[in-house]
Amino acid sequence: MQISTFYIKDEAFAVPSLVVEEYFRPLPITKVPGADRRIDGIVNIRGRTAVVINMRQCFDVPSRPASEPGEMILLETTQGLVAEARELGLYTFEEPVVLSVDCVSQIHQLAGEEVHPAPPHVNQCFVDGVVQIDEHYYTMISIRKLIDALLNGTAKEIPC
Amino acid sequence: MLAEQKNEHKFSIFNALITNDHREFYEKIINELIGVSPICNQGKCTAAAISETATEQEQITELMERVETFAAELHDGTKNLFDQFYAAKEDFCRSIYCTTAYIKINLIDRTLLERTCDVRWWAMETAFVECLERINKISRSLEKMLHEMGEFLDASRAAFEVPTLETNWTMRDISQYVDDVRAFGTRKLELMFNLPVYKQFRAKVDSLSEQLGKGKSQEPCLNMLQKVIKNIEEVHQHVAAACNRLEDIGSSYTLYRDLVITLPDGTVIANANPETREAVLGRTVTNEGWFQRARQEGELNDYIIEKTSRSIVDSGNSLVFSTRIHSPGKDDQSIGLMGAFFDLEEEAKIILQDYMPRHKDGDTRDGWYSFFTDINGRIVGSSDPDIIDVDQQAHLPRGHRKLKSGETISSYASVEGNDSAIFSAMSDGYLDFPGLGWSSHLIVPCRDIFASEANCSVNGISPDELMRSRLIPEINKDTYVKVQDDKQSIKLISLNGIVFASKLGKRGVALGPVFEQITETGDFATSKMEELLREMAFGELRLNLQTLETFSKQAIDLIDRNLFERSAAIRWWATDKYLWKAMSDPSDENLQAASRRLLDINSSYAMYRNLVLSNRMGRIIAASNPELIPDIKDARVADQPWFTKAMRSKNVGEYSVQDVGPTDLERGSRSSLIFSGAVRENGSRTGEVTGVLGSLFDWVTESGKILRTCLPKDRNGKRVQGCIAFYASRDFEVIESSDSQVIPIGSSPELPPEHRELAAGESASGVFRLGDHVYIMGSSRSKGYREYLGLGWSAHILRPLF
Numbered sequence: 020m021q022i023s024t025f026y027i028k029d030e031a032f033a034v035p036s037l038v039v040e041e042y043f044r045p046l047p048i049t050k051v052p053g054a055d056r057r058i059d060g061i062v063n064i065r066g067r068t069a070v071v072i073n074m075r076q077c078f079d080v081p082s083r084p085a086s087e088p089g090e091m092i093l094l095e096t097t098q099g100l101v102a103e104a105r106e107l108g109l110y111t112f113e114e115p116v117v118l119s120v121d122c123v124s125q126i127h128q129l130a131g132e133e134v135h136p137a138p139p140h141v142n143q144c145f146v147d148g149v150v151q152i153d154e155h156y157y158t159m160i161s162i163r164k165l166i167d168a169l170l171n172g173t174a175k176e177i178p179c
Numbered sequence: 180m181l182a183e184q185k186n187e188h189k190f191s192i193f194n195a196l197i198t199n200d201h202r203e204f205y206e207k208i209i210n211e212l213i214g215v216s217p218i219c220n221q222g223k224c225t226a227a228a229i230s231e232t233a234t235e236q237e238q239i240t241e242l243m244e245r246v247e248t249f250a251a252e253l254h255d256g257t258k259n260l261f262d263q264f265y266a267a268k269e270d271f272c273r274s275i276y277c278t279t280a281y282i283k284i285n286l287i288d289r290t291l292l293e294r295t296c297d298v299r300w301w302a303m304e305t306a307f308v309e310c311l312e313r314i315n316k317i318s319r320s321l322e323k324m325l326h327e328m329g330e331f332l333d334a335s336r337a338a339f340e341v342p343t344l345e346t347n348w349t350m351r352d353i354s355q356y357v358d359d360v361r362a363f364g365t366r367k368l369e370l371m372f373n374l375p376v377y378k379q380f381r382a383k384v385d386s387l388s389e390q391l392g393k394g395k396s397q398e399p400c401l402n403m404l405q406k407v408i409k410n411i412e413e414v415h416q417h418v419a420a421a422c423n424r425l426e427d428i429g430s431s432y433t434l435y436r437d438l439v440i441t442l443p444d445g446t447v448i449a450n451a452n453p454e455t456r457e458a459v460l461g462r463t464v465t466n467e468g469w470f471q472r473a474r475q476e477g478e479l480n481d482y483i484i485e486k487t488s489r490s491i492v493d494s495g496n497s498l499v500f501s502t503r504i505h506s507p508g509k510d511d512q513s514i515g516l517m518g519a520f521f522d523l524e525e526e527a528k529i530i531l532q533d534y535m536p537r538h539k540d541g542d543t544r545d546g547w548y549s550f551f552t553d554i555n556g557r558i559v560g561s562s563d564p565d566i567i568d569v570d571q572q573a574h575l576p577r578g579h580r581k582l583k584s585g586e587t588i589s590s591y592a593s594v595e596g597n598d599s600a601i602f603s604a605m606s607d608g609y610l611d612f613p614g615l616g617w618s619s620h621l622i623v624p625c626r627d628i629f630a631s632e633a634n635c636s637v638n639g640i641s642p643d644e645l646m647r648s649r650l651i652p653e654i655n656k657d658t659y660v661k662v663q664d665d666k667q668s669i670k671l672i673s674l675n676g677i678v679f680a681s682k683l684g685k686r687g688v689a690l691g692p693v694f695e696q697i698t699e700t701g702d703f704a705t706s707k708m709e710e711l712l713r714e715m716a717f718g719e720l721r722l723n724l725q726t727l728e729t730f731s732k733q734a735i736d737l738i739d740r741n742l743f744e745r746s747a748a749i750r751w752w753a754t755d756k757y758l759w760k761a762m763s764d765p766s767d768e769n770l771q772a773a774s775r776r777l778l779d780i781n782s783s784y785a786m787y788r789n790l791v792l793s794n795r796m797g798r799i800i801a802a803s804n805p806e807l808i809p810d811i812k813d814a815r816v817a818d819q820p821w822f823t824k825a826m827r828s829k830n831v832g833e834y835s836v837q838d839v840g841p842t843d844l845e846r847g848s849r850s851s852l853i854f855s856g857a858v859r860e861n862g863s864r865t866g867e868v869t870g871v872l873g874s875l876f877d878w879v880t881e882s883g884k885i886l887r888t889c890l891p892k893d894r895n896g897k898r899v900q901g902c903i904a905f906y907a908s909r910d911f912e913v914i915e916s917s918d919s920q921v922i923p924i925g926s927s928p929e930l931p932p933e934h935r936e937l938a939a940g941e942s943a944s945g946v947f948r949l950g951d952h953v954y955i956m957g958s959s960r961s962k963g964y965r966e967y968l969g970l971g972w973s974a975h976i977l978r979p980l981f
Contacts, residue, residue: 021681028563039678042671091332101682123670126677 021149024124025092025141028080029055030074031124033150033157037104042113042123045088057169059119065095069115072169077145083121092118094162112165112170118160127152134159144168180366195598196265197432200631208257211700215250218700219243222693228599230685239370239690242676246697250671253704256665260658260708264715265629267652271722272600274894275729277587279534279603282733283549284619286530286740290434291498291521292612293744295482297432298500298519300783306424306756307440311515312502314448318371324407325364330359331400335391354385360404368446371414372461384408407594421449422456427864430832431750434964436493436520440504443513445470450492451958459729462491464518469499471515477503486523486559486617488570496560496569520630527551529964533736534729535562536627545975546597546624554616556580566576566595575620579603591625598625598903632718632907639931640720640945640953640980642713648980650723650955659716662708669701711830719908726891727957727976732942734889734904734974735959738882741965745786745854745876746834752780753872754831758792761801762858762869765794768803777803788851788875791844794857795870797822799844809846816844816873825855825871831864833857838970839878839914850914850924852876875880881905882915890917891978900977909971911935921949922977930975934958937973946980953980 021036043064048071050060059071071091083089094116120165134148137158143169147161147168191197192205226239301307338355360383363369369376384404393399425438429451437459438451450456464470469485476483484503488495497520503513531549538544542564550561554571561567573580576590585607591600601909602621608614645651676694680687752758761773769916777790781803789808792801795816805811816822819842824835835855841848855873859866886904886940894897905916910928916922933943941963947956954977961968 021678023678036678036681041678042667042674044671070237090667101684103682103684123674126674126681 020129022127022129022159023092023156024127024166025090025118025120026122026124027074027078030078030159031155031162032074032120033127034092034094034118034160034162035104035107035109036126037101037107038109038162040093040096040099040115042090043093045119046093047079055169062091064115064117067115068118069093070170071117071119072165074118074120077165087121089119089121090123092120092123094118112162112166115169116166116170134178180262182470185474185890194265196456196625197261197915198626198628198629198631198961201261201264204707204711205257205261208619208704209254209466211703212234212250212254212257212561215246215700218693218696219247221554222246222690225689225693226250229683229689230867237679237685238679239656239676242672242679245672246669249672250700250704253665253669253701253708254542255710256658256662257704260662260711263655263658264711264718267655267715268587268629269724270894271719272623273602273874274604275619275722275726276600276623277604279588279729280549280602280619280621282729283530283534283588283621284551284604284617285609287526287551287617288606288609288612288621289346289737289740290526290613291484291615292609294434294498294500294519295612296783298482298502298517300501301438301629302517302695307421307504307517310421311440311442312506313417314371314414315442315514317414318367318442321367321407321410321414324403324410324691325367328363328403328407329361330472331403332361335394335397335400336371338396339394347450351798352794353390353709356383356390362389367535368461370444372418372448373457374415375414375457377411381408416644418449418460422451422453425451426453427451427754427831427877428751431754434522434526436495436497436521436522437771439464439492439518441470441516441518442476443515445474447492448515452493455493459492464491467491467500469518470516473501473503473518477501477513477516486553487520490520493517493520495520496527497521497523497946498523498736519530528562531562533558535734544627546595546599546618546622546627548594548622550620552618552620559617573620575601575603577621579618584608584616594622600625600628632721637717637720637724637946639948641702642716644953645716645720645980646712648953650719652719652978655712655715655719659709660711662705662712665687666701666709669705670698673698673701676742694825712950723978724955724957727943727978728944728959729957729978730889730904731889731957731959731974734886734976735972736964737889738972738974739961739964739969740908740968741786741881741885742836742852742854743964743971746876746967747782748872749854749856749872750832750834752790752874753834753863756862758858758872759862759869761859762794763799765859774801774803774805777801786877786881789844791816791873793822793871795826795868800870801939807846811844813907814843817851817873819843821853821855822871825857825873826868828857829865831857831859836970842875844873844875850878852878878915883917886915886917886974889974889976891976899978903977905975905977907973907975911973914972930958934973934975939963939969939971947977950978954978955980 022033023036024033032090048060056119059073065066136144146163150157226236336357363380413846440449472483501518504515524930536544538777551559552565565926582605587604589602605618606614673694679691757773757776761769790803799814821837837853839852842851857868858870890902903918905922939961942959944957947954956977958975960973961969
């Protein structure tokens with residue numbers, strides 16, 4: 020399996036590459052009144068509307084300075100998932116969702132590395148576990164938990 | 180030769196100015212980018228082969244096209260970047276080296292202004308006026324006396340033709356003595372000014388007088404001889420007095436090769452240099468340019484300046500300042516001339532060899548030349564006379580030969596086989612000195628201007644911090660942001676490609692290497708560009724540091740030169756007749772005369788707050804501005820360094836100086852820098868010290884003025900905001916500051932060691948953090964100037980980075 024890594028502040032995170040549809044530079048965001056603080060608003064990607072999830076907010080990290088625009092990761096829709104992804108049981112939302120992150124990093128091929136449970140001090144809310152590649156650790160984001168908490172529910176803050 | 184081509188100038192790798200490093204650099208980037216096209220074609224072919232649907236193929240093809248467009252943009256970006264890089268360096272170097280050329284000519288102008296004051300001031304010295312009045316008078320009557328002496332001698336010879344009983348002398352015998360003396364009748368000038376000749380004459384006269392004394396009725400003739408001798412000896416006394424006075428000046432003002440006084444007909448009657456005196460006195464300068472101009476134009480101007488290198492007075496390269504000497508109240512008629520031979524050769528050497536980069540062994544770096552040309556384009560001083568010949572016509576591009584006052588220009592030319600840049604600045608005079616129309620030229624090899632800064636780093640600042648600083652022009656900052664942006668864009672493109680390929684499963688494997696290659700190429704090109712940008716930033720930083728070093732050097736040089744003048748003046752004034760007279764006989768009349776004299780001097784030299792005369796007990800007995808002293812009656816200076824040092828001095832030509840600080844002689848603890856010289860009994864050279872003359876230099880005003888002229892300016896000549904200049908004493912205490920809010924006077928800022936541990940004349944530069952502020956700073960330590968050794972001060976110029 021391939022994973023795509025990215026950074027939020029100084030910490031490295033990852034999602035399976037198969038749930039990524041496209042990376043792109045930040046687009047203008049339209050704010051949605053009354054939305055959860057972890058939702059920045061919506062963007063228009065080539066005619067499709069996507070909800071933008073602010074990953075900093077999700078991990079209670081202070082906002083990015085205005086001088087750093089960050090980057091965006093567009094997730095596949097449930098429909099767009101390739102067969103391999105379905106086989107692996109990967110989960111996404113029905114509608115386009117964008118993760119707003121600080122910086123997209125790399126793509127790694129996992130060769131037998133295991134996803135370990137996250138250490139207890141990690142905020143478990145949106146985490147599936149931790150992967151070690153060489154000397155680096157990557158926190159695996161749980162797309163399911165993220166979507167359940169922010170989009171499937173009534174967009175209330177659900178305590179973990 | 181490459182003309183100035185900034186506007187039509189677009190980057191070309193074939194331009195001779197581009198360094199080999201950059202050619203290689205450029206080639207690598209371009210090669211990588213050229214490689215993108217075949218890779219993309221390969222990607223499109225692979226897409227056609229593996230795609231199952233048209234959409235898939237379209238998606239891959241679109242990705243490839245984006246990569247290609249992007250590579251083309253990078254290609255243009257690289258060219259633009261190099262363009263900016265060279266234009267920025269060119270621009271900056273033009274500004275810094277034109278400034279350096281200007282500083283050099285300005286230093287000359289400042290010195291020359293002082294010299295014009297010197298000669299006019301000296302010409303008013305009563306000793307010279309009295310001497311000239313007497314000698315002119317005696318010279319005129321001596322002609323007649325010598326003629327009469329001849330007649331008397333002839334009469335005596337006739338009287339002796341008839342042998343008398345009293346003598347055994349024959350006609351032939353006395354005739355020989357008469358002839359010996361008579362032969363001197365036509366050698367008036369030699370008798371007056373050539374002591375050996377006079378001595379021969381005197382011996383002959385003595386012998387003749389002895390013989391005549393043996394005859395009868397020879398008194399008229401003997402009286403005549405005595406009268407001639409008396410007059411000639413009076414001339415000798417006046418000459419000796421004038422020479423003595425000139426020597427006093429010469430030993431105070433060592434920047435003159437010689438000083439002469441001539442009669443209106445050009446006969447030199449006195450000079451300052453005892454070594455050449457015998458050869459110079461009595462000779463005429465009537466054929467010399469400076470004399471002819473001074474005699475003619477002297478009526479219109481109060482002084483003239485003429486360059487000479489073949490005077491009978493001095494064969495060196497001099498600039499003669501001359502002025503006519505008048506009897507008091509008779510300004511229409513000159514009684515003589517004064518000529519001061521300023522040592523241009525030495526002065527030009529000091530200035531021209533300064534502000535040049537050196538090898539460790541002290542030699543100026545090859546290919547760097549600095550020289551002055553006069554209004555006709557003739558070289559008047561050169562940093563390397565073996566290559567740039569003095570007195571020859573300078574080989575300069577046309578534009579550099581017709582500058583306007585104060586104008587600067589630069590262009591490229593080949594000089595001595597080096598591709599070089601020439602920076603020229605024309606004098607615009609200084610204050611009321613209009614300048615001589617001279618220009619200063621600085622030649623810098625192109626290889627040094629465009630030297631690679633690839634491995635440059637400066638302690639105390641990171642490349643990113645530097646990139647954000649105020650030093651970096653907006654256009655470069657924008658490019659930096661753009662390159663980083665591009666870097667990220669190309670990364671996203673290839674990541675998208677890889678993600679896309681991974682979703683094709685096994686079919687996508689073939690696309691993998693294509694995207695890897697694109698990632699690599701993109702990374703390479705953009706990181707190279709970042710490197711170049713950083714090099715550019717460090718280049719900009721280095722030039723800024725160099726500029727600050729230049730300005731700090733200028734600041735310390737200007738103060739050293741100014742204080743040299745002060746040290747020369749005090750030595751000369753301390754020998755003034757009115758002062759030692761008041762010391763030996765402190766009558767009210769003499770004290771008033773001394774005070775008047777001090778006021779006279781002070782009114783011509785506005786840079787002094789006060790001139791004070793102290794007796795040997797340390798009591799102030801006369802002052803030019805007594806009202807400035809808080810408690811003049813009780814003022815005692817006996818324990819002050821300026822006084823004690825002067826009391827201990829051994830002879831004239833010595834001076835003392837008391838470092839900047841508060842003094843009892845000023846109200847409100849205003850800081851003063853005090854120079855002092857000993858007043859000696861009867862004004863003699865090594866006589867007992869009878870008092871001390873002190874001059875209170877107006878430190879606060881004058882040093883502030885100089886500091887302000889040394890603050891950095893931008894390309895439009897406007898002062899850069901937030902810059903600070905300050906002087907620090909030997910103990911690194913601030914003694915003057917252009918911004919006493921940030922750098923207060925009396926404080927001791929924590930200077931980095933490399934700025935503290937400077938040897939005399941050395942400069943350093945670097946990053947300086949003061950509180951929350953980050954500055955770059957240039958520092959230079961005083962090396963003194965001629966006999967003014969300096970007080971170990973340093974000058975520091977700060978420019979804010981943020």
